[in-house]
Amino acid sequence: MASLPFELRGKTVYVAGHRGMVGSALVRRLAAEHVELLTTPRNEVDLRDQAAVNAWFATRRPQAVFLAAAKVGGIVANNTLRAEFLYDNLAIASNVIHAAHVHGAEKLMFLGSSCIYPKLAPQPLREDSMLTGPLEPTNEPYAIAKIAGFKMVEAYRSQYGADFINVMPTNLYGRGDNYHPEYSHVVAALIRRFHEAKVAGAKEVAVWGTGTPRREFLYVDDLADACIHLMKNYSDSELVNIGTGEDITIAEFARVVAATVGYTGEIGFDASRPDGTPRKLLDVSRLAKLGWRASTKLEDGIRLAYQAYLSEIREPAEC
Numbered sequence: 035m036a037s038l039p040f041e042l043r044g045k046t047v048y049v050a051g052h053r054g055m056v057g058s059a060l061v062r063r064l065a066a067e068h069v070e071l072l073t074t075p076r077n078e079v080d081l082r083d084q085a086a087v088n089a090w091f092a093t094r095r096p097q098a099v100f101l102a103a104a105k106v107g108g109i110v111a112n113n114t115l116r117a118e119f120l121y122d123n124l125a126i127a128s129n130v131i132h133a134a135h136v137h138g139a140e141k142l143m144f145l146g147s148s149c150i151y152p153k154l155a156p157q158p159l160r161e162d163s164m165l166t167g168p169l170e171p172t173n174e175p176y177a178i179a180k181i182a183g184f185k186m187v188e189a190y191r192s193q194y195g196a197d198f199i200n201v202m203p204t205n206l207y208g209r210g211d212n213y214h215p216e217y218s219h220v221v222a223a224l225i226r227r228f229h230e231a232k233v234a235g236a237k238e239v240a241v242w243g244t245g246t247p248r249r250e251f252l253y254v255d256d257l258a259d260a261c262i263h264l265m266k267n268y269s270d271s272e273l274v275n276i277g278t279g280e281d282i283t284i285a286e287f288a289r290v291v292a293a294t295v296g297y298t299g300e301i302g303f304d305a306s307r308p309d310g311t312p313r314k315l316l317d318v319s320r321l322a323k324l325g326w327r328a329s330t331k332l333e334d335g336i337r338l339a340y341q342a343y344l345s346e347i348r349e350p351a352e353c
């Protein structure tokens with residue numbers, strides 16, 4: 035295994051999922067590291083295709099890999115596209131992790147998501163609560179696939195001595211988020227709905243669920259910074275939570291988003307929509323011991339996310 039710190043400078047670095055919210059933040063952050071960046075547009079390499087992934091790794095042989103490609107979505111997408119969430123995420127994790135090992139990648143980081151901890155695990159969620167109880171049923175297929183990815187990383191580390199590491203980001207928001215009306219995560223959904231309500235002069239916006247669940251939100255550029263920090267300075271089999279260590283109710287959060295967007299109407303709550311896990315806050319003490327803390331305040335992050343939303347809806351992506 036490579037010694038620490040693991041230098042990125044001058045290395046070939048592959049960001050899988052570079053057009054996604056996390057992948058594009060990693061690409062922005064890696065610009066400061068003077069790496070040779072490698073990416074795979076989906077129309078060239080579908081990461082579910084084992085032969086295509088192997089052929090690409092055999093030719094390009096990246097030295098470091100950030101595995102930020104996944105089929106991702108909010109409660110509705112996770113709960114309705116259950117087969118796709120299981121198949122796509124199992125295939126992507128399995129193909130990329132195995133090819134990275136076979137083709138000699140020096141280091142790999144696999145990204146999970148805090149929604150894969152057991153539904154009723156004690157809060158704040160510690161890394162060792164993984165697999166200690168039943169999962170949230172609405173996203174069980176996604177969680178099972180991500181847990182399989184974590185286990186692959188652990189197994190390739192222990193059996194082959196591969197320098198592969200696992201990280202567990204909390205809920206993210208920021209540039210490049212998915213604003214799909216049905217399939218988005220809560221932050222993007224609220225930015226969009228409050229913005230549209232403001233433009234339409236609507237008197238009330240109904241927020242999904244009761245508003246009582248507590249959630250933690252991390253600005254995606256902070257996540258990218260944490261990932262680079264851990265890639266350089268961490269090498270162990272234990273996974274590492276990445277979050278702010280602070281949570282807020284969905285109702286309070288909705289008020290912050292509404293104020294940022296400039297929506298002044300009423301905020302209601304549609305209790306017929308599912309709430310999901312009652313509380314989700316990561317214990318970030320391991321990350322703090324490793325020398326990293328989030329730096330973007332929620333109000334600042336939401337302001338930046340809203341600016342990005344406005345530019346993205348005016349200039350939609352080319353495809």
Ligand SMILES: NC(=O)c1ccc[n+]([C@@H]2O[C@H](COP(=O)([O-])OP(=O)(O)OC[C@H]3O[C@@H](n4cnc5c(N)ncnc54)[C@H](OP(=O)(O)O)[C@@H]3O)[C@@H](O)[C@H]2O)c1
Pocket residue numbers: 050051052053054055056057075076079080081082101102103104105106122126145146147148203204205206207210211212219
């Ligand atoms: N968003 C969050 O709040 C959050 C929270 C915690 C953890 N994470 C983790 O962060 C990672 C990235 O999430 P994200 O929010 O950045 O998701 P995203 O914006 O949906 O991006 C996912 C990326 O994966 C690519 N991808 C998906 N299926 C692919 C396939 N079959 N072949 C090739 N590329 C494929 C997508 O390519 P296209 O651009 O072609 O679609 C996209 O670039 C995931 O592992 C997720 O679990 C996200």
